[in-house]
Amino acid sequence: MCQERWNYVVETEGQIVKQIAAELSLPVGKVKTAVGLLDEGNTIPFIARYRKEMTGELDENQLRDIEERLRYLRGLEERKQEVIRLIDEQGKLTDELRGAILASTKLQEVEDLYRPYKQKRKTRASVAKERGLEPLADWIMTQPKSGDAISEAAKYIDEEKSVPTAEDALQGAMDIIAESIADNAKIRSWIRKFTFDQGIVQTEAKDAEQESVYEMYYAYQEPIRKLPPHRTLAINRGEREDVLKVKLVVPTDRVHDWIGGQVIKGVSIVSDLLRTTIEDAYKRLIEPSIDREVRGELTEKAETHAIAIFAENLRNLLLQPPVKGKVVLGVDPAYRTGCKLSVVDETGKMLEVAVTYPTPPANKVVEAKNKFHTLVDKYDVELIVIGNGTASRETEQFVAEFIKEEQASSRRHLQYLIVSEAGASVYSASKLAQEEFPDLDVAERSAVSIARRLQDPLAELVKIEPKAIGVGQYQHDVSQKHLEGSLTAVVESAVNHVGVDVNTASAALLSYVAGINATIARNIVAYREENGKFKKRAQLQKVPRLGAKTYEQCVGFMRISEGTDPLDNTPIHPESYEVVDRLLSELGASPKELASQLLRERLAALEPAALADKLSVGVPTLKDILDALQRPGRDPREELSPPIFRTDVLQIEDLAPGMELHGTVRNVIDFGAFVDIGIKNDGLVHISQLSNSYVKHPMDVVSIGDTVKVWVLSVDLKKGRVSLTMKDPHRS
Known part of the structure; x- marks a missing residue:
């Protein structure tokens, strides 16, 4: 690398470090050290834990923010150099343009500057240029005070070039000017910002008679700048499912006037032509493009927000306290195929699997009770864990009745708990599950997984693809690559926060330890x-x-x-x-x-x-x-607080407004939190009911796994919905 190039790289890296430090409000020295450690191949958990003196105790979140901005800004710098090279190869690079590109702080700014020089497919402007009409466009842009546009355009009539009339020549020249206006970086930047600041999102139904979950958007509008992330994703999904029509509405006259102020320089014989050209440039070229960009940016921000919610929920789920020292009976409920059972000992070792049919259509309740009794008695089971999938509440009713009879006859202290079985089926059908339990069928493996989730949620959940765990909102609507990267980082963070027992950890768990990949994880297990x-x-x-x-x-x-x-x-x-x-x-x-x-x-x-x-x-x-x-x-x-164990079932019909209950937070989203209070569907605590004080976001108040005291606000038996509040009704 030549000295000049080396000096430029060093200077650029220094600027990147200063920019990151300014953006994140961190000292330049700390950021520089962190960047150096990352470039040396150190992992974020290692740096955060064991290099505190060097970084000034930057935490994992700060380090990940630095890493993310570093990646973006280095990518931006690479793109700047690529654009400069491409324009230079065309012989059109000026010192002013080079300076503008190098001064850009966002990728969008670089692309706006590159736009006029970018190779385009065939356009009306390119066709007009091929017909030799660029000089006419240049003449119009001189905005002459005298003369006649038609007479000037007549000079370019050429049947062989498909310019049969002066009007055709003028139209071609206007097309060239329109594209030039549309490619102007300053104009695009202003319109983009104006659209964000002054635009309105409007949605309507394609079929107003159709029933759907999008009915609130059948005749809906909201300022773009105020559109919350979850509505952006809901509108996108409704449009994708062909239920909604979506458009952005902007004060067009103000846009025309502003562009006119940039293009038209006083009164001339072509002023009216230029106004018509401006209107065409905006409607045909700029508006559709800016609408896509604005909606793309809205979507990107919404996805980033949704992924952050998912990531925080996942971390809290992974860090749920383990229930140790208990023999557990796991139940994967079902109707036709029966409930799969699995007993695991205190260490999670599978002892026995079975199947019973206490739910419809078989309803073999007595036979099922005998099987449960045999397993509980044989292995001294203390806890029964039920997956929350199909037939879970019917199974819960059966288990509660079984526990009541057991305790009455044997003084055995049995309790049960319903856990999320999200991702259990994904794990059960995975290669990892096949290797772990080659002699079990898919449903039996699922029962084992459900039982182990209580004993050590982290060790069991790491075996599942993070996005399959399902604790968030719209996870299927966001960038799957971004989602996967973010969630993997969360799992890595959680695993290293807790640490792993190298003598008991599975290869799946070991693979998330800092510096360890899947191959080395398998090698550790093989060596052990x-x-x-x-x-x-x-x-x-x-x-x-x-x-x-x-x-x-x-x-x-x-x-x-x-x-x-x-x-x-x-x-x-x-x-x-x-x-x-x-x-x-x-x-x-x-x-x-x-x-x-x-x-x-x-x-x-x-x-x-x-x-x-x-x-x-x-x-x-x-x-x-x-x-x-x-x-x-x-x-x-x-x-952390242990989970709530139950011995009896609660029905939605048992609830009444004002009733006080204890529950477990199962999911936190933008508009509230879902709380398991022991009935079929989780109750919703709306954001307005989380606290007597103002709540900016539900995560500021509650997290997944929290045990909370709630009061019933209302019950909708028809829809099976329960509204809850965390505001004590007895306090003034």
């Missing part, structure tokens, strides 16, 4: 099966294809619960083990004492800021070390 349990983290370096860089990235997130070194069961990175040795030496303690309450109390009393220099370690890292030593083997999910 061949050589027995890992005793030390350092053994990971013997796994095929797990090199030094991968080891550095992943090892801090791996746990060995019964190994030879107690530090291997903490999130302390091996690179900091010497710091722990110095710390324990300072306290006159040994690693064997880490489990003692006395040592933990002494550690809690230490002041990191005063001790860091003495131990030659940064304060943030020392804080993390002290926290880890006080709670070795800690699972951060256990600090």
